[in-house]
Amino acid sequence: MEPIESRHEPEACLRLFEELVARTEEDGWADLTRGLDALEHCTGPRPDVSAPAAALVELSLARDTVRQPYALLGVARLAGEKSLRAVVERLTRDVGPIVADEFAVIAALAPAEQALLSRIDRQHRFSEPLPADIWQRSADSPAYVAFARRALEAAADRTDAIRADEIPYRADKAFTDREVISLGQAARVALLRDEPWLPALFDRLLPGVTLAPTPARTVPSQALLYEIARAALDFPTPELVTALRTVRKTVRHAGVPKQLDKMLKKIDAALAERTDVALRLPRLDFGDDGVLRRTAGDYTAVVTVTDTATLTWEKDGRPLRSTPAPVRRDHPALLKELRELVKRVDAQLVTLARALEGGFTVDTAHPYAWWRAELVEHPLARTVVRRLIWEVEVEPGRWQAVLPEAGEFPDAPDDDASVRLWHPIRSTPDEVRAWRDLLVERSIRQPFKQAFREIYLLTPAEEETRVYSNRFAAHLVHYRRLFALFRARGWRSRLLGPWDDGDGDGAERRLGAGEWQVVFFHTWYDWADGDELASTDQVRFLRRSEGTWREAPLADVPPLVFSEAMRDVDLFVGVTSIAADPDWTDAGPERSYWERARFAELTESAEARVDVLERILPRLKIADRCTLDGRFLVVRGELRTYRIHLGSANILMEPDDSYLCIVRTDRKGSGKVFLPFEDDRLSLILSKAFLLAADTEITDESILAQIRRGL
Template sequence: MLYDDSAAAARHRKDPLDGVGPADGHAADPTGLAALLTRALTDPDFTTEGQDRHPDLTRLSDEQLGSLFVTAYAAPMPATPHATAIRHTIENAAAERQPSYTPDACRRLFEALVEKCGTRGWADLTLGLSALEHCAGPLPDVSEQARELVELCLGKETVRQPYALLAIARIAGQVTLRAAVRRLSRDVGSIVADEMAVIAGLPRAEQTLLSGTDRNDKFTSAPLDAWRRSADNPAYVAFARRALEAAADRTDAIAAGEIPYQADKAFTDREIISLGNALRVALLRDEPWLPELFDRLLPGVALAPTAPAKTLPSQALLYEVVRAAQEFPTPELATAIRTVRRTVRHAGVPKQLDKMLKKVDAALAERTEVALRLPRLGFETVTDSGSTLSGSTVGGVLRRPAGDHQAVVTVAETATLTWEKDGRPLRSLPAAVRREHPALVTELRDLVKRVNAHLATLTRALEGGFTVDATHPYRWWRAELVEHPLARTLVRRLIWEVEATPGEWRAVLPETDGPDASDALDDLDALDVADDARVRLWHPLRSDPDSVRAWRDLLTERHIRQPFKQAFREVYRLTPAEEQTHLYSNRFAAHLVHYRRMFALFRARGWKSDLLGPWDHGDDAHAERILAAGEWRVRFFHTWADQAGDDELASTDQVRFHRRVDGTWRETPLTDVPPLLFSEAMRDVDLFVGVTSIAADPDWTDGGPPRTYWERASFAELTESAEARRDALQRILPRLKIADRCTLAGRFLVVRGDLRTYKIHMGSGNILMEPDDSYLCIVPAAGPATRSTNQLFLPFEDDRLSLILSKAFLLAADSKITDPSILTQIERGA
């Protein structure tokens, strides 16, 4: 533990089962705890002073939690902040863990729903349906309460939660259900009327499942599990296709003049929500008929039928389609959106689509089962023994004539556009082409951006496959990845494992020969590997240390830079301390970090988190990421710590894991987390802390506890990421012109200069000077690497490694330093 704040340290040391409830013995008795909390919620004379504001409810049974939740929901608003905190704890526990309900609790909850709907104008109907779904006994008769609920809801100008309302109406009887269908189908368009009729005809249990996708507006969405349930419902799946095709038929009719054109009036607001639901279900199922539909629907909603008009038939539906793509993207939909973006005539829409498409690309990278399905875009596969990839493969080439010139788009590590004349490459875009073929220039520049977006998505998707332990059929892998004109330059620089015979995995690097193979792909062909043999990415966690070293040596010797860190990838194994803490890890707890930088990293790595700040309830939060195709969740807790000038600081806390069980998250002991998933999750957390810790800030000058933390953490033991950096340095140093001045000593790179000897910490990059270990502050300049390091081969991208090498080159020639701020520090103790 590095940051010695007493409150934070207490949180890190606290076992989640210690200190439950009050100190009078109720904590040891779940029934007693439930009774105590019931009094706190219902008895206005009961004092909560001395009681735990956030009692741990894990030892309550599911049935006790259900009864307690109903009590909290039905009770008047608490009079004290302490009672409010208890209520929130109960609500959060019920949201995290699926309670069960006695018949009496179900009845009380329906009565509370009626009361709240009558007095406040709205109540969450899905609570009542969930209670009936998880009733731990005979279902109570709540038909009268259901009828009252439906009448109250239908009396409102806007009816919320229509799916749930139909399920409630079915409980009340057929007369009430028919009334609900008539009201919900009024003035909303034919597509919604079809949807309401379909849902009304389903059994109540299926209506309940669908109610999880209820959306009151097009800007909200439902949990992944709710969409999965909808995608398993044959009647709703049939409606989804019918609705989307009806929408495309309508836009076709508008384009043909059969329906009068009105800007942004092609669909009602409720139809847009229904179509968004239908599209999400179809995208989740990855329906094969969708690409053809996109080619009709997207131009239909984005282009007015009259050429000069800059309006859209339905800007709202266009944006709804993109929001659906942000949740369940496919390569075909992303391509269709980009195609429409180039043709839409409204001035503001392309800019908005560009912003939204960034989220589509990020989401597609996380959807590994479809993200690897790359278009070929007219590229042809070629090899080039003279390429810059160490005699490797150029992925693909596309040539387009432009008068006397020819455009050449080449895919290597990235896509580039060059121009030729008579077979000779030109340095820049010819003036004649710019003047005579502007549309082609724009098209090809857009193509380069599109290909690079595909490559970035593929890279993220391949790396994301680690957490699901993704495998691919051998023949498909060879044809659609290794030999694909866009994918091959990435795929061939990664190490793969092929199950050549059942249970025997053979590691190969398609780019070149491996440590134990003369030619990777030729050897596999000689083995006559079955077409359906499994192929997966190699991970050092599954390999022995000698093999890991061999692959690292090979990549360094051949100057093969991998698309992401694989051979040098950090491995995080469970520690004895984590086995003791059982449910949580403190490995990265009690660090002080630059909060805004860490928050930006959360987003970049696909984690979600609420923003912390000096406001009510803004001092405590967690970042979370869903892994393994929605089966696992990891949470990284952190707390608002301080404001240092314009900088905001946070203190890091525990890491916990949850597994999806019967549709709800269950906290899971660390020993039960799959080792590969645990390693990948902890790798992200190490990145967050290592990059944003104030220990890596060379000119930190603030005092107090932050300064104490900085002094300890700046030169602390190396983490796994810093150990990987050390391993890379060990291979790089002998190749450097300053090799005779550098040695590795423990956690430091020691550099002998002319004036002094320096120790660069391989974690923080901070520097100590011998003989007295005085601190040397060198603030790196913003911008690209120095001339000494920007031509160096590094086996993986690591800004900290580049910084350490840059400092090493500078200090090895310290007699040539002219910066007075650095010279003064060096000469002071020389």
């Protein structure tokens, strides 16, 4: 059929309905929304389509499964009252009160509203995400919004009844598949509207669908849990993300936490893009100092929020080492409530930090007064926010960087002055060095890498290739680890393998409030050393234009978007490259790549480690045994001198540059070193340095044999 837009005249609309009938008779199905849309765009008086509409109703009801029930209700209204009653009766048969309520609401709407709502009716809960403007139509319908609240409250009432043993419990049977679809749509509408009653409702509903009323390791409804998580991916709120993280810690089903973790990574990225709600955080009755106190008989519970939330107990002002036995015996409900509060606060802090970091490419600005009251002085948010560097626009176009943890604030700015997160790409090298020095001197550990954040600028080679970058191409990586990292960082990619159409793909991530898309191409390579390998390829960028994605020259990509995207790709390659695998033994053609790349030139992320080591090495007890030499940390032991590569953490031994394989080390002492940000590779490098500086104390025979060989 031709596009709807070309069929605006009444005669064309009538012909379209007749063609829908013919298509349904021939194929058993036709897209009814096309007929409803055509009538909405009719340029003249609407034609009488009651006859073909009645035929469509009759054909649809004759099938075992009714597709597009919303659209069918709209078509039935066009056919007449008799057809509408027949459709309502069929759709509400044995579907339960939630779905019956939904169909009754749709049936009572005016034809124009039915046509608008018909677009959101998904065939199943795994349907492709719909554009936000489609959901907005439902969010603008008072009748459907009212249904959304009734439906979600009814779902929470049902899970409450299951937990109270008023409804028999059956694993994964709390809701039918159609109810899950309806509730997912209701949740999306409420989330899009950011309804104020939603947080309390999710605090009831999510534990209800994840915890069996018995000690069983089953759940009342995995389907609804994951559908709500998919709704959160479409329209995230910090309260829902926190609620999902909270139930992830309490669910007893073995497979649910892993699946939720995958979904939460994507939801975090989506929340960072929804800047109007991302930084909202409740106070939960905490004092301005980030402390909450509750009395339990002769004892006082103290919940303190620093880097994380901790629960301690006092008696007569004296701190106790553990939870008092009388509290466990006489106040179990309060103890459970406080422990759940700690989990909830920790989840909220993680959500806030990830939303802030993910929002770098959005470059959102906040009013100074709101930022000071709702973030810097917020009893919970302050522990995250105060350790970050911010920029305040003290004059038009002039920004002043401040670190609240250091007690630094600009001189009396206007309450409406703009505040944004500081990023090193907007600063001079001297300014960046000054901030890094300050963090190390004051032992301030940032919630994510900011002052030491790598920046990626366009290179001459990329200016030459113009629309693609080969900066991270031609690497061999552990494919399954790469695929897991894609999910962890909010990238979308299909699984590759030795099957038809499984040879290559472009992993995608949207940035810059959804206006930009980065694509990292990679191909499935082969099996080697018992593992699947992939080969990396180009990075390209696309820009949204007139509703479609169009490839963009690298020079047109905003510097922040380019830098943050390339930072992710550097992480993917750096973490998963076989060059970083100290135990690689395969002798095939991949060996030449491993030999070449394991001591290669440093990338931006490795250069950041050099910067940190320059500052912290003088503070270490092994400082007199360590020096930096280009891409290596040189460690002088008693038996040999060792060169640890700052990119791969691989080791060469002097004087013959023989390779030393250390798969892992648990050397004590290295874990106490202050690092201004979390970096597993840097921690590994330092642990190897502590081990090798005291090589005469090594007891692992596999390591000693390598060191003594050739001595």
